[in-house]
Amino acid sequence: MSQTNPTHDAPPTRKLLTLVCEATLEPLLTHDLPALGAHGYTITDARGRGDHGERDGAWPAAANIRIEVICDEATARAIVAFVQQRYYANYGMVAWLSDVEVLRPAKF
Amino acid sequence: MSQTNPTHDAPPTRKLLTLVCEATLEPLLTHDLPALGAHGYTITDARGRGDHGERDGAWPAAANIRIEVICDEATARAIVAFVQQRYYANYGMVAWLSDVEVLRPAKF
Amino acid sequence: MSQTNPTHDAPPTRKLLTLVCEATLEPLLTHDLPALGAHGYTITDARGRGDHGERDGAWPAAANIRIEVICDEATARAIVAFVQQRYYANYGMVAWLSDVEVLRPAKF
Amino acid sequence: MPFEPVVLFFLLGLAAGILRSDLKIPGVLYESISLFLLLAIGLKGGVELAKHPVGELLGQAAIVVAVAALIPLAAFPVLRRLGGFARADAASIAAHYGSVSVVTFAVAAAWLAGRGEEAEGHLVVFLVLLEFPALVIGVLLARGGSREAPWGRILHEVLAGKSILLLVGGLLIGWAAGADGIRPLDRLFFDLFKGMLAFFLLEMGLVAAGRLGDLRRAGGFLLGFALLMPLAAGALGAATATVVGFSVGGAALLATLYASASYIAAPAAMRIAVPEANPALSIGAALGITFPFNLLLGIPAYHWLATQLHGVVR
Amino acid sequence: MPFEPVVLFFLLGLAAGILRSDLKIPGVLYESISLFLLLAIGLKGGVELAKHPVGELLGQAAIVVAVAALIPLAAFPVLRRLGGFARADAASIAAHYGSVSVVTFAVAAAWLAGRGEEAEGHLVVFLVLLEFPALVIGVLLARGGSREAPWGRILHEVLAGKSILLLVGGLLIGWAAGADGIRPLDRLFFDLFKGMLAFFLLEMGLVAAGRLGDLRRAGGFLLGFALLMPLAAGALGAATATVVGFSVGGAALLATLYASASYIAAPAAMRIAVPEANPALSIGAALGITFPFNLLLGIPAYHWLATQLHGVVR
Amino acid sequence: MPFEPVVLFFLLGLAAGILRSDLKIPGVLYESISLFLLLAIGLKGGVELAKHPVGELLGQAAIVVAVAALIPLAAFPVLRRLGGFARADAASIAAHYGSVSVVTFAVAAAWLAGRGEEAEGHLVVFLVLLEFPALVIGVLLARGGSREAPWGRILHEVLAGKSILLLVGGLLIGWAAGADGIRPLDRLFFDLFKGMLAFFLLEMGLVAAGRLGDLRRAGGFLLGFALLMPLAAGALGAATATVVGFSVGGAALLATLYASASYIAAPAAMRIAVPEANPALSIGAALGITFPFNLLLGIPAYHWLATQLHGVVR
Ligand SMILES: Nc1ncnc2c1ncn2[C@@H]1O[C@H](COP(=O)(O)O)[C@@H](O)[C@H]1O
Ligand SMILES: Nc1ncnc2c1ncn2[C@@H]1O[C@H](COP(=O)(O)O)[C@@H](O)[C@H]1O
Numbered sequence A, B, C: 001m002s003q004t005n006p007t008h009d010a011p012p013t014r015k016l017l018t019l020v021c022e023a024t025l026e027p028l029l030t031h032d033l034p035a036l037g038a039h040g041y042t043i044t045d046a047r048g049r050g051d052h053g054e055r056d057g058a059w060p061a062a063a064n065i066r067i068e069v070i071c072d073e074a075t076a077r078a079i080v081a082f083v084q085q086r087y088y089a090n091y092g093m094v095a096w097l098s099d100v101e102v103l104r105p106a107k108f
Numbered sequence D, E, F: 001m002p003f004e005p006v007v008l009f010f011l012l013g014l015a016a017g018i019l020r021s022d023l024k025i026p027g028v029l030y031e032s033i034s035l036f037l038l039l040a041i042g043l044k045g046g047v048e049l050a051k052h053p054v055g056e057l058l059g060q061a062a063i064v065v066a067v068a069a070l071i072p073l074a075a076f077p078v079l080r081r082l083g084g085f086a087r088a089d090a091a092s093i094a095a096h097y098g099s100v101s102v103v104t105f106a107v108a109a110a111w112l113a114g115r116g117e118e119a120e121g122h123l124v125v126f127l128v129l130l131e132f133p134a135l136v137i138g139v140l141l142a143r144g145g146s147r148e149a150p151w152g153r154i155l156h157e158v159l160a161g162k163s164i165l166l167l168v169g170g171l172l173i174g175w176a177a178g179a180d181g182i183r184p185l186d187r188l189f190f191d192l193f194k195g196m197l198a199f200f201l202l203e204m205g206l207v208a209a210g211r212l213g214d215l216r217r218a219g220g221f222l223l224g225f226a227l228l229m230p231l232a233a234g235a236l237g238a239a240t241a242t243v244v245g246f247s248v249g250g251a252a253l254l255a256t257l258y259a260s261a262s263y264i265a266a267p268a269a270m271r272i273a274v275p276e277a278n279p280a281l282s283i284g285a286a287l288g289i290t291f292p293f294n295l296l297l298g299i300p301a302y303h304w305l306a307t308q309l310h311g312v313v314r
């Protein structure tokens, strides 16, 4: 579990990866994420609009989820590469990365 | 649809605009956002507290939503200016912007 | 209410503190946060996985919440220090901080 | 008990809210039960309607709706002049009191049924008809004629709003299918109605408890308004009903409709159409004061009044 | 009314969706009612099953399932060759039409009951048995034999999916407990069934309204397919049922099963197993066209056909 | 079947969880049904209570509550000394077993009703009274007298917690309104009770399946405790009830209450009041072992015991 090793004085930073995708993918992603090195994740139910039209959450086929993963940069890149290769072509999905300062950095 | 054009090597960054507001505004905002240039958005149900007191989501009049829009900076500024002018005076609403690195930048 | 005072030209930035924790803590945290100087907060229901195993939200004992607080840096540090001291040892909880640009900075 | 036993659930919810209990009724349950109540009331009205010649109703309806329009028109100047409220606030509160509360109506109907008192079944039609004109009047009052209002959107908001849609939809289904066609649905929509109402009242008690703070801030004038307005409107309703020829039960129900203040359709519509109005005022008064007042004291009072007037007229 | 009154709720939902009403049925209510319907149908079938020798069913089941397999096998080349659909899309649509719609079945059963027409109670067993083979055939067609499919996961997805699990679970509980053991649950699972179905249809109307746009984009071929396929499959079902010896009511129900297209189990399974297929096509056709067609016109048509065939055979 | 048919729903949920089915019961449905069950049990108790002189209950209540206090007081040293658990964990587990499970009580009542066996209706009062003292004892044990506890908040947490609030609120409403006042609510709260219980058990089966992993980690001692503790407590309950003069049915119910371990009120209260305790241990034992044990074997065993003791005393 390679982790970026920030200098002693800087606050410990990690990547926050946010994925929004079809709710159908929840069982697949919650299986994939730990395998790709994520120590944890947080999911909320969501709805939205994008290239695949409106998904208003009125029934399972039109529901989205929003997944957040705090991890080191290498893991974030690995997850992004994986979902891009595995799911992007066929599923509604967007993803973005940002830098965050974490507490208890050893957890992530 | 003007888009900031990052240099070839830098990762593609966009703005993440997050709006938290009264759930009543959902039909209005989901109508406004595409008109203002957003290619998509993600909504989750929320509750909270702010200047307008506690909004615990127990009934529609006290429910909030949380909207996220990934877009280029110009669009983000346009949305912010619009909601500020149109809704800020009369509705509970907060908004914040951050920089994010996106996948498939052409989508946003 | 000490607030960082950014130079005249820079956009007004604040900290976004995100906490994910057991839903049981909601009444405690919504009591603590204003006392620690937060002017508001936003809560969404969440589920997830971490060091305390899977928390799938199927019943209250396994539900998470996700709390966001926009505030100045000093308040954010105070909240982080408080929850770290008060809750970290005994409750499932993760927290992260990021920089955001806010509208109506006087609110936060 | 002078009031309907189902009102005890409201008091339980109120107590839970005041005691700061961790009892929370999920927002989704609130929405589900309100869908149920609206549909069920519509269906019941539709089944009754199928038994009556519609033509006969038209005359009654015209009078009942026209007189009801007086309520917001009278409430507005009182709030604006005497109460010193801003134009938008006065208009929005007037709209809430001019419109009607579905749940108050349901409790009044249960209270009558509990005493074996008959009432015209097609009163549900008036419930539907009375819901929206006051909202339109409220918007007109708020705009003061001075500015162009987005009428298309406002009318859509009101007429395609979920309350009207479910009430009218239920009416039409009940009317088209008739009592026989609906019978297999009775077990859900009619037999469970009162239990669902109890659950909903528990919820409204919790919500109302959270509004009491707003009220304290709003001051004494609004409190007085929230107690006297329903009495005045209730008297107007009882009189109108008696003149139109309703039974005592029907007159008590129409009085309750006139006296009740909307807290489902009106808040949603006013929030969009009159955004400058502060919803804490209108909802605080309608839900925090007038609703419990009607449940506990108003309904028996309107019934008493209806009885008196009936005696005078006959 | 030629159709079941409960279908009016579907039309109300459709109207609300088309009028862009703010009526929204919370996703959680959708899920809760679908759990309820699946469990209730399973329980009812199990209670019926307990009255029959299981052995006798086996022969019928083998024929009914084998003939049903023709539906996706015939639909696939039609969609692929005549319709010009991509392999994955043709396979996925074929799977949806080969599988069955629980709600269409329930409406047909209510329609028969409303006319006092008897039907074999153990038909629920066929509902369960017909749900999943077409899904497996769909995956096979999509893969075209060319690539290794993750069969373990696909079979798990289908067989441990919530539809099959609740139907089979309900069947087993109903069968083990018998009519007497289940009796105290009748008030929830049986008495409220039709009311819940009405609520669910309201919801499906709203959802279907949102699918109409997809359909316009999909073009005329799919529209024609969504109208003719159920008629062909329904005729096959009526014929099979008559040959196997079902009553007229039973034949109408089996025809409805064959004619119906799944929109609960199939979308979930196909999305995972055949991700390249565009769900807007299969769901748009199944829910936007075939479902309302069956509710309004199909069910009476299949019943008429069953009556005719029954006359010929006897 | 030796056990209540409704228990089959628990087994179905358990099977779905173990098979890793995609069957998920929305959290909101869990909360809604638990609100319903608590209110309904309270109402039923209140209606019964209205028939009895309250004074008579006081003596019984004092004995029943005092003896029940022995359960956590005995469990604590066993867990601490023999089991080697940390102070907080031993105290928290003791509190769970000292408190009571509303659902286990409801299944036992259904089981008795299914065999036509009478039981004192006012036993619900004991259900309410037994829920919270053990929680207070648990906090005392955890603190070991050594530290100041935030008693105000803890008592508020327990007494204004939703379980107590709904049970007590239901009791008071049922008592104030009486059987006649409640009658129109019977169709929801009483007729649907058992069906709702079935749904809830399905849900608890799913949840329990997720707890089995925790248990494996907790080790054999806790497993043994979770099986023997209810037997010991159940015997104590049967004996107490017999001495106090309950019927056989009443004794079986009180034994079940003593034997049951709370998994609604206790986890919520302990998590706040004794945060150092690991909830996986107490919930794993209470819900993963003791709850199914009581449903399947415990209830008939306690009934058998009550019968034996009754024979001895009379
Ligand atoms: N620009 C965006 N900003 C925020 N969320 C988006 C955006 N585009 C798409 N989404 C979300 O991602 C889901 C799938 O997107 P898509 O694949 O574009 O249909 C949508 O339903 C939205 O919830
Ligand atoms: N400082 C804050 N941090 C996070 N969310 C906030 C904050 N202030 C307000 N909110 C959210 O925005 C909603 C409207 O805010 P307000 O207009 O201040 O009442 C609140 O109900 C909260 O959900």
Ligand SMILES: Nc1ncnc2c1ncn2[C@@H]1O[C@H](COP(=O)(O)O)[C@@H](O)[C@H]1O
Residues within 6 Å of the ligand: A038, A039, A040, A041, A042, A043, A068, A069, A070, A071, A107, A108, C020, C021, C022, C046, C047, C048, C049, C050, C051, C052, C053, C054, C055, C064, C091, C092, C093, C094
């Ligand atoms: N690496 C992570 N990324 C995002 N969320 C996390 C992460 N780790 C834990 N969480 C969330 O925080 C909750 C508590 O975490 P824990 O204390 O590690 O069990 C989990 O149930 C997740 O919802």
Ligand code: NA
Residues within 6 Å of the ligand: D071, D096, D097, D098, D099, D100, D101, D233, D257, D258, D259, D260, D261, D262
């Ligand atoms: Na009124």
Ligand code: NA
Residues within 6 Å of the ligand: E071, E096, E097, E098, E099, E100, E101, E233, E257, E258, E259, E260, E261, E262
């Ligand atoms: Na079919």
Ligand code: NA
Residues within 6 Å of the ligand: F071, F096, F097, F098, F099, F100, F101, F233, F257, F258, F259, F260, F261, F262
């Ligand atoms: Na116990």
